[in-house]
Every structure is written in structure tokens, then in C-alpha cells.
Amino acid sequence: MEDRCRVLAAALETVDDVFYVYDADGQLAYWNARLNELFDMTDGDLSGADPPEFFVEDDRPAVEAAIEEMFDSGQTTVEARAETTEGVVTFELSGRLLTADDGTVQGFSGVGRDITDRLEREWHLQRQNERLTEFADLLAHDLRTPLAVTSGHLELAARELSAERIEAARDGLGRLEAIIDDMRTATREGALAVDEQTIDIADAATTAWNHVxxxxxxxxxxxxxxxxxxIERLLRLFENVFANAVTHGPERDECPSDEGSDADTPGVAVRVVPTPEGFAVEDDGRGIDPDEREWVFEPGASRAADGTGFGLYIVRAIAEAHGWTVRVTAGEQGGARFEFDVAADTAC
Incomplete structure (x- = not known):
């Protein structure tokens, strides 16, 4: 029996979960080394500790309520956050009452499992579902206008055989096709990045530039x-940011030359630079007004006459799919600067 107890104790030291036993007075009586590691506490520090004191203040009432429930029903489960040596961790805590053969309560035991990553995945899935709901509402709105315009031009073209009206109808159909394509892309990109690998931004950005x-x-x-x-999602991210920079570059009437061909017209300059948090893409175009820097990421937001309004929305969706954040500020040359914080992920 003594050997079996030693084997059991050794096995508990190998698991990543926290194992704990509290006595009948609710004082910590036994635990595995994982608890010491996470809270950087000695056995002397931990002995006799109350359950709620390990967790952030806002979550302590829930832990106390769970303990009461366990003494009433014999078991309980609760989620609570704690500040640990590995950062703020969300634990799923399970507890079962320990009783003697005569029914006397001897305490309770349980396991604390780190579910931080699982909750993050669930958050991403929830965000994806919210996007799908947005698309359902936007689809009817954004497709109705180009369809109505196209239908009207085609009706007139059928009677007049006007080449101008036929071309206008083609433009309408092209815009409709672009909206559908961007909406399908946004739906696809609004999921977790499932095939991650180490990628050099320089290679991905160069490839994406050649696609635009x-x-x-x-x-x-x-x-x-x-x-x-x-890589596929990262290419799409750069393609959309680059397309936005080119679309909102200097207007023809802003260019100094009144002569020469289009080849003489200066274009926007785009650069990708490292930042302490990850990387940024900036240009020397017209920039984005401070009042519109959050708005541009909304679905359907566009100032361009032929824009679908989903380009930057897709950029944000891809960033969030990787666990990144993106924000827009002013570039060094007065243009737009998109800053990508990959700190939650792995930047080298």
C-alpha cells in the first residue's frame, strides 16, 4: 500500500494540472509541485492557504460560491483567473467532497486545469459567428443597389442597343462580382489560422505586391x-493593405506634372518596417483622417467609388485569426500606417 501511494504521488508530480486536497476546515493540506511553480510559493507558504486567495479579487466570490455548492451537492466546477508566473491564467476548477465510510466530511480534492488557450479559441469562433451574422445583413443591402442599376441598364440596352449602356451594365456586374468575392473571402478568413509556419515578411510582402x-x-x-x-492568409492581408495604399495614393491633380504620359505620374511609396510589437505597413499617400481610423475596418466602409468596402475588414479578420491586433495611425510621410501587434503570437 505504501508503494502504491508513492507511485501515485510521483504520478501527480508529472501532470500539468494543479492537484489539491483541502481538509475539513477548508485549509490546503496537500498539493503537487505544479502549484508551487505557478505561484512561486514554498510549501510553507502554501500550507493552510484558503482557496479564494489564489485568484483575482473579482473571481473570488465565484470560488467561494462553488465551495458552498460542493459541500451541499458533493461536487462543483467553476472558472477563475489567477496571476501566475506564466501570466494571467484562467483555470477550470473541479472539486469533489471527501467523506469517511461513516459519512463524516474529511475535506475535498480537485484539479485546476489551465483553459486559457481554449477560451481564446472559443472567442475567435464567437467572433466568426458574429461576422457571419453581419454578412447576412450586409448582403441584402450591398447587393441590392448594383443589381437594380444593372437591371435598369440592361433593360434600356435591350431596347436601344446602346454600347454605352451595355458597358455601364458590365461595370455594374463587375462591381457585383467584386463584392461577392470579397464577402466570400472575408467569411473564409474570419476563422483560425490553421496552417501556421515561420514566414519571412519580406518574402510574403514581395509576393503579395506582385499580385496587386x-x-x-x-x-x-x-x-x-x-x-x-x-501563408495564404498573410498574402491576402498584404494584398489588401497594398491595394488600399495604391487606391488612396496621390490624385492626378495632386501631381506636379501637367505633361507626359501616365508613366511620368508619381505613385505612392509603400514600406514595411519592423516595430517592437511586430511590423507596420505605411505609405506616403493621403492618409486616413483620425476620425475614420476605426471606421475603415468596418464591413462595407469605402470612400472609393468602385470599392467594395471589405478590404480592410478582411485585413482585421486575418490579423485576429492569428491572435494579432491591427490599428491605423499616420505614417512618417503623412500617409497611412497600419501597425500589426503580433506580441500575442511569436515574432522573431
Whole structure:
């Protein structure tokens, strides 16, 4: 029996979960080493500790209520956050009452499991479902206008055989196709990044630049920045940010030359730079008004006559799928600067 107890105790020391036993007075009586590691406390510090004192103040009432429930029903489960050596951790705490053969309560035992990552995945899935609901509402609104315009032009074209009206109908259909494509992309990207690998930002950005109609815009030389990312989604992120920069670059009437061909017209300059939190993409175009810097990430937001309004929304969806955040500020040359914080992920 003594050997079996030693084996059991040794086994409990190998698990990542916290195992604990409290006596009948609610004082900590036994625990595995995982508890010492997470709270950087000695056995002397832990002995006799009350359950709620391990957790953040806001969650202590829930822990106390769970203990009361356990003494009433014999078992309980509760979630609570704690500040540990590994940061703020959310634990799923289970407890079962310990009784003697005669029914006398001897205390309770349980397991504290780190569910922080699971909760983060659930948050991402919830965000995805919220986006799908948004798309359902936006679909009817955004498709109704181009469909109505197209239908009207086609009706007139059928009677007049006007090449101008037929071309207008084609434009309407093209815009409709672009909206559908962006909405499908946004739905697809609004999920977890499932195929992450170490990627050099310089390679991904260069490839994405070649996928975009950039005209006379220039992508400046890129530094090497390593991140853990899904390559297909990262390419789409850069394509959309670059397309936004090119679309909102200098207007023709802002250019100094009144002569020459389009090849002489200066284009926007785009650069990708490392930051302490990850990386940023900035340009020297017209920038984004401070009052609109949150609005531009909303679905359907666009100032361009032929824009679908989903480009930057997709950018934010992809960033969040990786556990990143994105914000827009002013660039050094007065243009737009999109800053990506990958600290929650792995930046090298």
C-alpha cells in the first residue's frame, strides 16, 4: 500500500494540472509541485492557504460560491483567473467532497486545469459567428443597389442597343462580382489560422505586391521580419493593405506634372518596417483622417467609388485569426500606417 501511494504521488508530480486536497476546515493540506511553480510559493507558504486567495479579487466570490455548492451537492466546477508566473491564467476548477465510510466530511480534492488557450479559441469562433451574422445583413443591402442599376441598364440596352449602356451594365456586374468575392473571402478568413509556419515578411510582402495592380507605386526594400503565420492568409492581408495604399495614393491633380504620359505620374511609396510589437505597413499617400481610423475596418466602409468596402475588414479578420491586433495611425510621410501587434503570437 505504501508503494502504491508513492507511485501515485510521483504520478501527480508529472501532470500539468494543479492537484489539491483541502481538509475539513477548508485549509490546503496537500498539493503537487505544479502549484508551487505557478505561484512561486514554498510549501510553507502554501500550507493552510484558503482557496479564494489564489485568484483575482473579482473571481473570488465565484470560488467561494462553488465551495458552498460542493459541500451541499458533493461536487462543483467553476472558472477563475489567477496571476501566475506564466501570466494571467484562467483555470477550470473541479472539486469533489471527501467523506469517511461513516459519512463524516474529511475535506475535498480537485484539479485546476489551465483553459486559457481554449477560451481564446472559443472567442475567435464567437467572433466568426458574429461576422457571419453581419454578412447576412450586409448582403441584402450591398447587393441590392448594383443589381437594380444593372437591371435598369440592361433593360434600356435591350431596347436601344446602346454600347454605352451595355458597358455601364458590365461595370455594374463587375462591381457585383467584386463584392461577392470579397464577402466570400472575408467569411473564409474570419476563422483560425490553421496552417501556421515561420514566414519571412519580406518574402510574403514581395509576393503579395506582385499580385496587386500597383501602377507607378513603389514598394521600398524590405527588411527580414520573421513571424508565425498562415501563408495564404498573410498574402491576402498584404494584398489588401497594398491595394488600399495604391487606391488612396496621390490624385492626378495632386501631381506636379501637367505633361507626359501616365508613366511620368508619381505613385505612392509603400514600406514595411519592423516595430517592437511586430511590423507596420505605411505609405506616403493621403492618409486616413483620425476620425475614420476605426471606421475603415468596418464591413462595407469605402470612400472609393468602385470599392467594395471589405478590404480592410478582411485585413482585421486575418490579423485576429492569428491572435494579432491591427490599428491605423499616420505614417512618417503623412500617409497611412497600419501597425500589426503580433506580441500575442511569436515574432522573431
Amino acid at each position: 495592380e500597383t501602377g507607378n507605386a513603389v514598394l521600398e526594400p524590405l527588411p527580414s521580419i520573421l513571424v508565425e503565420a498562415d
